[in-house]
Structures are given as structure tokens and as C-alpha cells.
Amino acid sequence: MLMLRLAFRNILRNKRRTVLTMLSMLGGYVLLVLSLSVQNGSYEQVIDFFTKDSTGHAQISEVGYQQRATLYKAVPASDAFYQQLTSLPLVSAAAPRIKSGALAYGETKSFPVQVVGVDAQKEAGLSFLAEKIKQGRYFNAQPNSDGYFEVMVGAAVARQLQVALGDELVLISQGADGSLANDLFSIVGLIGSTESLDARTVYLPLLAAQNFFAMPGEAHYWVVLAGNYRQSDELTAQLNQWLADRPELEAASWKVVSEEFYKTMQADIEGGYIFYYIIIFLVCIGVLNTVLMSVLERTGEFGVLKAIGTSPSRLFFLIIQETLLLAGLSCLFGLLAALPLNYWLASTGFALPEPMEISGVVMAHMKGQWDLAVFVEPALIVIGSVALIAVFPALKAARIVPVDAMRGL
Amino acid sequence: MKPVIETRQLGRFYGEGDTLVRALHQVDLQIEPGEFTAIVGPSGSGKSTLLQLMGGLDNPDEGTVLLKEKAISEMSGRELSDFRRDHIGFIFQAYNLIPVLSAAENCEYIMLLQGIPAAERKARVYAMLEQVGLKGKEQRLPNQLSGGQQQRVAVARAMVSRPDIILADEPTANLDSQTGMDLLDMMHELNRQQGMTFVFSTHDPKIMERASRLIHIEDGRVIGEQRRDEG
Ligand SMILES: Nc1ncnc2c1ncn2[C@@H]1O[C@H](COP(=O)(O)OP(=O)(O)OP(=O)(O)O)[C@@H](O)[C@H]1O
Ligand SMILES: [Mg+2]
Numbered sequence A: 001m002l003m004l005r006l007a008f009r010n011i012l013r014n015k016r017r018t019v020l021t022m023l024s025m026l027g028g029y030v031l032l033v034l035s036l037s038v039q040n041g042s043y044e045q046v047i048d049f050f051t052k053d054s055t056g057h058a059q060i061s062e063v064g065y066q067q068r069a070t071l072y073k074a075v076p077a078s079d080a081f082y083q084q085l086t087s088l089p090l091v092s093a094a095a096p097r098i099k100s101g102a103l104a105y106g107e108t109k110s111f112p113v114q115v116v117g118v119d120a121q122k123e124a125g126l127s128f129l130a131e132k133i134k135q136g137r138y139f140n141a142q143p144n145s146d147g148y149f150e151v152m153v154g155a156a157v158a159r160q161l162q163v164a165l166g167d168e169l170v171l172i173s174q175g176a177d178g179s180l181a182n183d184l185f186s187i188v189g190l191i192g193s194t195e196s197l198d199a200r201t202v203y204l205p206l207l208a209a210q211n212f213f214a215m216p217g218e219a220h221y222w223v224v225l226a227g228n229y230r231q232s233d234e235l236t237a238q239l240n241q242w243l244a245d246r247p248e249l250e251a252a253s254w255k256v257v258s259e260e261f262y263k264t265m266q267a268d269i270e271g272g273y274i275f276y277y278i279i280i281f282l283v284c285i286g287v288l289n290t291v292l293m294s295v296l297e298r299t300g301e302f303g304v305l306k307a308i309g310t311s312p313s314r315l316f317f318l319i320i321q322e323t324l325l326l327a328g329l330s331c332l333f334g335l336l337a338a339l340p341l342n343y344w345l346a347s348t349g350f351a352l353p354e355p356m357e358i359s360g361v362v363m364a365h366m367k368g369q370w371d372l373a374v375f376v377e378p379a380l381i382v383i384g385s386v387a388l389i390a391v392f393p394a395l396k397a398a399r400i401v402p403v404d405a406m407r408g409l
Numbered sequence B: 001m002k003p004v005i006e007t008r009q010l011g012r013f014y015g016e017g018d019t020l021v022r023a024l025h026q027v028d029l030q031i032e033p034g035e036f037t038a039i040v041g042p043s044g045s046g047k048s049t050l051l052q053l054m055g056g057l058d059n060p061d062e063g064t065v066l067l068k069e070k071a072i073s074e075m076s077g078r079e080l081s082d083f084r085r086d087h088i089g090f091i092f093q094a095y096n097l098i099p100v101l102s103a104a105e106n107c108e109y110i111m112l113l114q115g116i117p118a119a120e121r122k123a124r125v126y127a128m129l130e131q132v133g134l135k136g137k138e139q140r141l142p143n144q145l146s147g148g149q150q151q152r153v154a155v156a157r158a159m160v161s162r163p164d165i166i167l168a169d170e171p172t173a174n175l176d177s178q179t180g181m182d183l184l185d186m187m188h189e190l191n192r193q194q195g196m197t198f199v200f201s202t203h204d205p206k207i208m209e210r211a212s213r214l215i216h217i218e219d220g221r222v223i224g225e226q227r228r229d230e231g
Helices: A002-013 A015-055 A079-086 A120-124 A155-161 A206-212 A229-245 A259-297 A299-307 A312-347 A372-398 A402-407 B047-054 B077-087 B103-114 B118-131 B147-160 B177-194 B205-210
Strands: A058-062 A093-105 A110-118 A133-136 A149-154 A168-174 A180-191 A201-205 A221-225 A249-253 A350-358 A361-366 B005-014 B021-031 B036-040 B062-067 B088-091 B165-169 B197-202 B213-218 B221-227
Touching: A002 A015, A002 A312, A002 B103, A015 A221, A015 A229, A015 A259, A015 A312, A015 A361, A015 A372, A058 A229, A079 A093, A079 A221, A093 A120, A093 A155, A093 A201, A093 A206, A110 A120, A110 A155, A110 A168, A110 A206, A149 A155, A149 A206, A155 A180, A180 A201, A180 A206, A201 A206, A229 A249, A259 A299, A259 A312, A259 A372, A299 A312, A299 A402, A312 A372, A312 B077, B005 B047, B021 B047, B021 B062, B021 B221, B036 B047, B036 B177, B036 B205, B047 B165, B047 B197, B077 B088, B077 B103, B088 B147, B103 B118, B103 B147, B118 B147, B147 B165, B147 B177, B177 B197, B177 B205, B197 B205
Parallel strands: A110 A201, A149 A180, B036 B197, B036 B213, B088 B165, B165 B197
Antiparallel strands: A058 A221, A058 A249, A093 A110, A093 A168, A093 A221, A133 A180, A149 A201, A168 A180, A350 A361, B005 B021, B005 B062, B213 B221
């Protein structure tokens, strides 16, 4: 207790310096909280958007499909399968998809496209497909009165083929039975922009795709959503457990399904750490200076403390303790500032002056993350690095020869 | 009896070449338990240097200091600080109190290091401060005390942990003669009643009279010694 009182009074001794030091620690802490919050928040947004938009949180497919997607690896697309799947506790939504390539023809031109067959109703409740329609409307699951199935096309497809709403589109490909697949479709919707991830995609109703690729009652994979992308590993484990008696099927999380995207995200997040290192570095310089100063000033006193029997390690910890006390208090005060600021960031956020693109996902509005880690991690970082900084002056004090130190007194 | 402190061919030099100062040179001394020894000599003769080396507060350039027959040079930093904590009380020429701690806390500090329970610490500190005439001033910070009062806190601090030996560098130099004599009486009392060993330096002939042993030093060398029966 006396040691703590000693540390505390030493801190209060030079109030101006203490306030300045605390301000630099406090500022560093708040800055770290906010930047971590914005970074986590924006990646959360990007990953959340990306997974919902394209991969889902997990996918079920035939074993080997994720490594090498072929037309022939299929999963059942039955209602019974859907019912069982959606009754699993973690599953919040699911939809089957067929995905393959085709050559598309407009009036005069041809263009290689990606064909995605989706269950019109299930897909609407799972991905942003319906929201992405720029022109026209969402397609019907059944053929129109002329007997043609309706399709929606990406912006690049429409531009390359010079087709518009109401035009006809011909697709040519190969069916799963080896037959030649070709059919005529009617364009009812235009999707996204030429920058979108699915700019080169033609969306077909599932039934149309099943007919076209000759895979009745089947799909290539099921897209499954949990409540949140963070549950994707858990979800995948649950799906695999459920699939245990169907060894031909397997579940994979979005990290596997879109490994490239996942890796870019990881790299981006790591790149963001440089900013933290800079903040920490600045805080440390300020702190090193004050701690060194306060140790130098009190060299004589440390000499006395040592002369009357304080062990070197005790002196060492006295200084570390003082610094930790200062850092702890700074973070505490910083928390008072960071709580409302981050609450605003997480709930309201701010619009970016210019939209930013991260891995193909365009973001116009930044939001923070409201999470315990956002407050705790920066505190640990500040306290930890400050303690590390104090080691050098503390060692200096511990090694003092009492007489040399007391001479200055 | 085994000496508490022994010096062998002890030397401490400052500077080098032409400016070399032999602050202490070839000093052989043995301090035995229960002594009440004064180190006397003119200013600059090496009294402070000797006391500092005896307590391991400084490193000698020559020779060795043995504390209870163990060479300081062979002790770890921890061992040495523990030895000081448990066996040696220091009174410095300057008072050297910790400015942020009150008179009582300055005294309490060593006992805290020794792991003495709070209640006992408090009782001993208050009794000791009363003994040095500072009753009622226990909570004052050093800068709220006069020089003489600070010196008395320093004395109380050195003695309250009941060390075997007290090394005091001119403990009465900054006190008026009456206070100085009172302090000396108190030291003498502790020496006789509890067998506490005292080694102190002084210029004051009146104080020298009270010592049971006088060690004369000049220019860093011991030039003579007198022993006296208790008077
Ligand atoms: N740090 C130092 N650097 C150089 N010389 C020193 C140092 N400390 C002491 N000296 C010299 O060593 C000699 C002995 O000094 P010391 O302080 O031991 O004398 P003293 O007997 O205690 O004197 P006083 O009665 O004035 O206190 C002196 O000549 C002094 O100048
Ligand atoms: Mg001296």
C-alpha cells in the first residue's frame, strides 16, 4: 500500500507533466479505439455484404466441387432437402444455385457469360439480387405467356450484346448429359453496373437452369446463411455434422469458397495495422521522454531508497508501477471519451466524401464497430507498450549506485 | 567477537594522473558489535567516503569490505540491499528524506520492506518520532519541517527498523548544540540498552568525548586510534 501511495504521489508531483503524459496516452487510446472501430466496422460491412451478396456464409456441394467446379457435381435441390436444412438451429436462410458458363447471343453479337440459376423466391430472401435491379423487374420462376423463361443480366452483358429490357437472349452451352444446350430467354431486368462483381452474369430461374443444363431436381450448391458471418465456422461445422451420413456432400465456409477474397481481406486488415504502429510509436516517444525525465529528476531519491535497503527489483517495479498507473488512468479517462464517440460511429457513422471500393464491394458509408474488443484491445496495447517503454528507465534506476545518485541531491 | 564490518586495504580514488585524489587509501578497520565509534578528521579527509564504502553505497577501487565476514563484492545487488535493509541504518550528512512521504511514512518505509505488520510499524514509528521530539509532526512532509527536524526524522528512520549497526555521517552537524547533544544522548542510550553499534563521523570535540573509540583519519589514511572506557 505504501508502495502504491509512493507511486501515486510521485505521479502527482509534477502535475503539468503528468497531465501532458496522460493526454498523450489518452489521445493515443481514443485514436486507437476509433480507428480500430472504423476498420473493423468497414471490414465487417464488406464481408457481410460480400458473403450475403455472393458466397453465403457457407455452401453445401458435392465433395470436390469447391476445389474444381464442374457441371457434373450436383446436390439435390428438393423441398425435402430444403426443409431439413433450414430446420438446423444455426441456419437462417438457404437457397440452391446452379452455376456454369455459356455463350450468350444478342441480335448481332456474342459474349461469354456466367450463368447462375437461382430459386426466385428463396434467393430474394437471402441475397441482394432483387435490390440490385437497376432497370426492369425481378423475374418470375415460371415461363411467361410466350413460353420463354425470364432472365436478368449484368451490365457488362447488356452492353456487350447491345441488348435492353424486353429483348431476347440466346444461351448456348453444354448440358450435364453431354447434350448441346441452347435456349431462348426474355430479358426482364438489368443488374448492377459494369463494376459489379456479377457484371458478366446472366441470372436464370432455377427451373430454367435445370432444364437448360439438363440437371432436373438438382443444383450445384446450396448457399446457406447463419445469423452473422462470424458464425460461419460454427455453421459449417454444424452442416458437416448434419451431412455425416451423406459422404458425397460437404459444407465449406465462405473463407474456403472464396479463398481469394478472404486472403485479400486478411492482407488488408494487416495493412491497416501500420496505422496503429504509428500511433503507438508516437505515444511511446512522448511517454519515454516523461518517464525518463521523471526518473532522472529523482535519481537522488532512488539512491536514498536503495541506500536504506530497497532492492533493485523493487525500484524497478516502483517505476513500472507508476507508469502502469498513469497508463491505466489515462485509458480509463480515454474510455469516457471513446464510449460516446464510438457509440456515434457505430450507430450513425459518416458518409464517405468519395465512395471507396474494397475487393469489388463499394462502400459509401462508414460505420464503427460496437464491440468489447474495440475498447479493450487498444487499452492493452497502450498499457503494454507503455510498460515496455518504462523498462529502460526502470532498469537505469535499479542499477543506480547509491552514492553516485545521492551526490546530485 | 566477530566484526560486523571489516575493511581490508580499502581505497577509493577520484580523478586520474596529476589530478588523482586518494580519498581513501589502505584502510584496515574492524567494527565490532556494540561499539560507539567516532571517525574524526578535517574536512575532506575521507570520513564520508569511508562510511559510504562501509555500507556498500559505493564501490571501492581497492581492497574489500566485509559485512559479517562476507565480501560485498561477492554479494548480488539483492543480497546487498537485503543486508542493508536488515542490518544497517544510515544517517546521511544531508537528510535525504523522500519528499513525497510524510515523516511517519519515511520511517515506516524500511519496516514495510522488512515485512513488518502495519500495526506494529505504526506503533514503532510513533514511539520513535516521539523519542526524537517530533510528536504531533508525524504527518508533515519533509518540506514542512525545519532542517533540524528533518535530521531527526532521518535519525528516527535509521533506528526504527532496529538495525545491528548505524552508520551516521555527521548526524549533528546541522543541529544546534543542545539538539545535537540530545540526539547523541539518545544514540548512546540505544547503544547501551540494546547494544546497537554506532559508527559516526564528526568534527565536534564535545561529541568525540562521548565515543568509546576514536578513529583519526587524514588525507584518506587512518593515522591513529584511541579507545576509551565508558564514561
Ligand atoms: N565525487 C567526487 N569526485 C572527486 N573527488 C571527490 C568526490 N567525492 C569526494 N571527493 C574527494 O575525496 C576526498 C574525501 O571526501 P569526503 O567527502 O570523504 O571528505 P569528508 O571527510 O567527509 O569531508 P567533510 O568533513 O567536509 O564532510 C575529498 O578530497 C574530496 O574532495
Ligand atoms: Mg563528509
